[in-house]
Every structure is written in structure tokens, then in C-alpha cells.
Amino acid sequence: MPSWNDYKEMARGRGALALELYVVVTTPAKTPEDVKAALPDHLDYQRKMEEQSVLVMAGPTSDDSGELMQGAGMILYRAASMEAARAIAEADPMHSSGARSFTLRKWLVNEGSLNVSVGLSTGIAKLT
Numbered sequence: 001m002p003s004w005n006d007y008k009e010m011a012r013g014r015g016a017l018a019l020e021l022y023v024v025v026t027t028p029a030k031t032p033e034d035v036k037a038a039l040p041d042h043l044d045y046q047r048k049m050e051e052q053s054v055l056v057m058a059g060p061t062s063d064d065s066g067e068l069m070q071g072a073g074m075i076l077y078r079a080a081s082m083e084a085a086r087a088i089a090e091a092d093p094m095h096s097s098g099a100r101s102f103t104l105r106k107w108l109v110n111e112g113s114l115n116v117s118v119g120l121s122t123g124i125a126k127l128t
Contacts, residue, residue, distance in 0.1 A: 004106070004108075007108065008020070008108055011108065011110050016110035016111060017109055017110055017111075018108060018109075018110060019108070019109040020106060020107070020108055020109075021056055021076050021077065021078060021106075021107045021109055022076070022077045022078075022079050022082070022085035022088075022089075022104060022105070022106055022107065023074065023075075023076055023104070023105045023106075023107045024074065024075040024076075024077065024085075024089045024102050024103070024104055025061075025072075025073075025074050025102060025103045025105075026071075026072060026073050026074070026075065026094060026095070026100040026101070026102045027069075027071070027072045027100060027101060027102070028070065028071035028072060028099070028100055029098055029099060029100050029101040030098060030099050030100075032070055032071060034097070034098075034099040035070070035071040035094070035099045035100065037097075037099070038093050038094045038097045038099040038100075039094075041093035041097075042092060042093045042094040044093075045091070045092050045093055046058055046075075046092075049077070049088065053078065054077055054078055054079065054088060055075070055076070055077060055078075056076035056077065056078060057075075057076045058073065058074065058075040058076065059073055059074065060072065060073045061073055061074050071099075071100060072100075073100075075089070075092075076107075077089070082104065082106060085104055085106075086104055089102050089104055114127060114128075115127070115128045
């Protein structure tokens with residue numbers, strides 16, 4: 001079986017993006033009140049990570065039925081390594097307070113598309 005780096009090079013060789021991101025899946029570890037209490041600091045942290053181009057995307061996730069799962073979410077980070085990504089996730093007030101726990105995975109993004117539309121007169125940007 002090829003190593004991670006071998007697979008990444010094979011992906012690049014066939015013209016794939018081969019962008020390494022880090023996926024944090026967070027789940028409630030305490031009460032909904034604990035999650036709510038950590039939310040303002042968590043959102044401030046997320047904004048800072050976005051300003052530093054560390055945060056790619058983040059948001060809540062559903063349960064298996066498609067309904068919102070209170071307090072659970074997914075975060076995508078840019079980082080130099082698993083260790084760096086883990087440190088970023090651990091510093092998130094949701095995790096450092098113990099309100100949520102998390103799992104961390106490296107993700108090699110190869111295929112897909114994103115479209116950005118910017119209204120020059122309106123200043124409105126849309127991501128589809």
C-alpha cells in the first residue's frame with residue numbers, strides 16, 4: 001500500500017489538486033449549556049483563525065436523520081502538520097473548555113469545484 005506522500009504525488013501526477021487539509025469533527029462532551037457558554041469565545045477564535053488563513057470552513061453538522069445535532073460540527077484547517085493542526089484544535093475554546101471533544105484527520109482534497117461570484121457594484125460575494 002502506498003504511503004501518504006506516495007499517494008499525494010500520484011494524485012498530483014494525474015493533475016489532481018492534492019491539497020492537504022485537516023478535518024476536525026467536534027461533538028458535545030458536556031451539557032448544551034456548557035457548549036452555549038463557550039460559543040462566544042469559540043466564534044472569536046474561529047474569526048481569528050479565518051483572518052490568519054488557517055480556517056478554511058466550519059459549521060454545524062446534522063445527525064443521521066439530517067436534523068441539526070446540537071453542538072456538533074466540522075472544521076477544516078490549513079496546517080503544516082497533524083501536530084500543528086492538533087494544537088490549533090486544542091486551542092479552540094470549545095475544546096480547551098471541555099465543552100466539546102474532537103477527532104482529527106488529514107484530508108487530501110483531489111477533486112471537486114467551488115465557484116465564487118463577486119458583484120462589483122454590490123460587493124456581494126456568493127460561494128456555490
